[in-house]
Amino acid sequence: xxxxxxxxxxxxxxEGKNCTLQCNYTVSxxxxxxxxxxxxxxxxxxxxxxxFSENTKSNGRYTATLDADTxxxxxxxxxxxxxDSASYICVVSGQEYGNKLVxxxxxxxxxxx
Amino acid sequence: ETGVxxxxxxxxxxxxxxxxxxCEQHLGHNAMYWYKQSAKKPLELxxxxxxxxxxxNNSVPSRFSPECPNSSHxxxxxxxxxxxxxxxxxxxxxxxxxxxxxxxxxxxxxRLTVL
Numbered sequence: 001x002x003x004x005x006x007x008x009x010x011x012x013x014x015e016g017k018n019c020t021l022q023c024n025y026t027v028s029x030x031x032x033x034x035x036x037x038x039x040x041x042x043x044x045x046x047x048x049x050x051x052f053s054e055n056t057k058s059n060g061r062y063t064a065t066l067d068a069d070t071x072x073x074x075x076x077x078x079x080x081x082x083x084d085s086a087s088y089i090c091v092v093s094g095q096e097y098g099n100k101l102v103x104x105x106x107x108x109x110x111x112x113x
Numbered sequence: 114e115t116g117v118x119x120x121x122x123x124x125x126x127x128x129x130x131x132x133x134x135x136c137e138q139h140l141g142h143n144a145m146y147w148y149k150q151s152a153k154k155p156l157e158l159x160x161x162x163x164x165x166x167x168x169x170n171n172s173v174p175s176r177f178s179p180e181c182p183n184s185s186h187x188x189x190x191x192x193x194x195x196x197x198x199x200x201x202x203x204x205x206x207x208x209x210x211x212x213x214x215x216x217x218x219x220x221x222x223x224r225l226t227v228l
Contacts, residue, residue: 002155009153034216043115043203043219044156089156101217103155 003027004092004104012110017080021107023073023090031093035064035075038087038106047075047088080111116140117220119204125226126194134189134223136204143208145187146217147179150201162187194227201225 004025013019025033032051036044048057048064050073056065061078077084090104117138126132138145147159161169162181176198178190187204201222207215 004155042221043117043205045115045219046216049216100158105153105155 002105003102004090006088006090006104006107008107009105010108010110012112013080015080015082015111015113019077019080019109021075021077021088021090021109023075023092023104025071025073025090025092025102025104027092027094027102028071029094030068030071033064033066033073033093034091035062035073036089036091038089040086044089077109082111082113085109085111115218115220117204117206117218119202119220119223121223122221123224123226125228126191127228128194128196130191130194132191134191134202134204134225136187136189136220138185138187138204138206138218138220140206140218141208142206142218143184144206144215145181145184146205146207147187147189148203148205148219150203150222156203160189191225194225196227199225199227 007022032049034049035047037047038044047059047062050057050066052068063076066073087106087108089106092102120135144163146161149157149159158171159173160179165181165184176192176194180188201224203222204220205217207217
């Protein structure tokens with residue numbers, strides 16, 4: 001079982017709608033959590049990073065939240081655009097793994113017009 | 114663009130071929146990485162170089178051989194691959210070593226198909 005689980009595996013929404021992607025992790029002790037966006041045919045690009053003391057961080061229409069007690073994070077996308085269609089990857093780093101990055105399998109988001 | 118380039122973008126090879134993947138970063142970073150990305154699976158770290166020295170090799174089969182001649186270039190030499198090695202191979206770089214706080218910048222990847 002992967003130490004970082006993402007849900008849903010895939011999601012289709014209409015342009016202009018909001019959506020929330022989930023990330024649950026078991027990596028402990030926790031160092032930081034990143035959300036990456038990966039467009040088709042491109043490498044992942046970092047959207048946000050959060051440490052233990054941060055519980056929310058925004059980057060434009062993207063807002064990430066973190067609950068270190070329940071080991072859950074979410075990525076909320078507001079007023080979705082066609083360009084938001086991509087894979088969103090949750091990445092957790094923890095001291096148990098020598099501060100290595102543990103990747104989730106990603107959520108594939110498709111925004112339809 | 115992220116400042117990390119990879120060539121070729123697509124590669125089809127037979128199991129007896131020898132080929133190389135190339136990665137170049139223009140960001141002045143000190144650490145470079147090779148990852149394997151298979152469909153619906155998490156990224157798998159293959160190799161890490163920091164200041165041109167290999168610091169990590171995650172039990173990757175010997176048919177994959179990395180080379181880091183300088184801090185800007187990274188190669189992945191491929192030899193007698195198997196069909197299950199077909200995947201997207203991503204290169205990344207980061208500054209100041211391999212701390213998890215340093216953002217990794219990824220290249221666009223090489224889509225490899227082994228026949």
